């Protein structure tokens with residue numbers, strides 16, 4: 001039962017996309033990067049991650065899990081910066097477990113100083129495992145020799161399997177996720193060896209269908225094979241990220257929770273509680289910050305999204321400026337609610353809105369119209385809370 005003395009508490013986060021401060025300044029190159037990005041707070045990534053880590057050790061979590069995309073785009077300097085921050089967490093007594101995302105290894109890593117965008121060193125698989133030796137790889141009870149997957153014992157009765165599901169072909173990182181046959185075999189051996197114990201599985205790419213717009217490049221190519229295997233060994237929970245949104249779904253009886261990034265509004269992380277009899281409770285916690293700061297981040301994220309909508313709508317003589325404004329506000333309301341896991345609160349209201357009718361009648365050919373409609377068919381559930 002949840003709430004007992006023996007509960008194991010793990011903080012869960014993903015997609016930090018941390019960028020070391022030595023790699024950017026206030027110049028035009030970085031400004032351009034920020035304006036063309038998805039609204040994440042890269043400028044304040046180190047500040048947000050530092051605050052989240054502070055909360056993790058102050059609240060005495062038993063472990064911290066980071067499900068990939070640790071760095072902005074695989075910069076060695078960002079990995080080194082993160083490692084220093086993780087050492088502090090570990091020194092406060094919180095073991096840390098990381099796994100790689102598609103932005104961590106062999107990337108076209110760059111710095112953004114003044115007007116200049118320059119290539120900077122990235123890392124390969126060997127360097128990644130060495131950098132994070134104290135954060136999973138050195139504590140593993142088993143490591144897969146063909147990937148960066150590993151298994152650790154969280155407690156006598158609870159195991160964690162961190163999967164490296166970033167696909168590589170002849171050493172080249174691909175833009176999709178999968179578990180290769182050798183790793184599938186390794187995974188099954190591990191599950192067999194711990195049969196009867198609680199086991200959480202984590203990876204960067206998604207295991208379940210979440211939204212029709214997030215399929216290719218998001219869900220593992222062999223998702224059903226992996227979900228079936230996990231289900232056969234009674235794994236109830238798979239933790240992931242990658243989509244940059246807070247969302248719960250399921251496949252073959254396995255629940256997946258994709259945790260939204262700390263560096264993207266609403267700036268939160270997951271808190272997972274596992275009882276001694278295997279019951280689990282996951283809920284999100286917003287990073288503590290001043291209300292003014294939170295409002296600034298919110299406005300930045302919303303404005304960034306609305307700019308993309310304006311671009312997609314383009315100049316349309318059949319729409320007045322007022323109508324365009326109403327349509328963009330509607331899209332932003334839905335997008336922000338959806339990505340923060342709270343769309344269930346506004347689905348009914350938005351379905352009946354005048355703004356939706358405008359999209360349907362005057363801009364149904366737009367990408368954002370299709371995206372909004374894909375949200376409106378969502379089940380009305382709170383994606384910030386899960387009891388298993």
Ligand SMILES: [Fe+2]
Pocket residue numbers: 069101102103204241242243
């Ligand atoms: Fe990713």
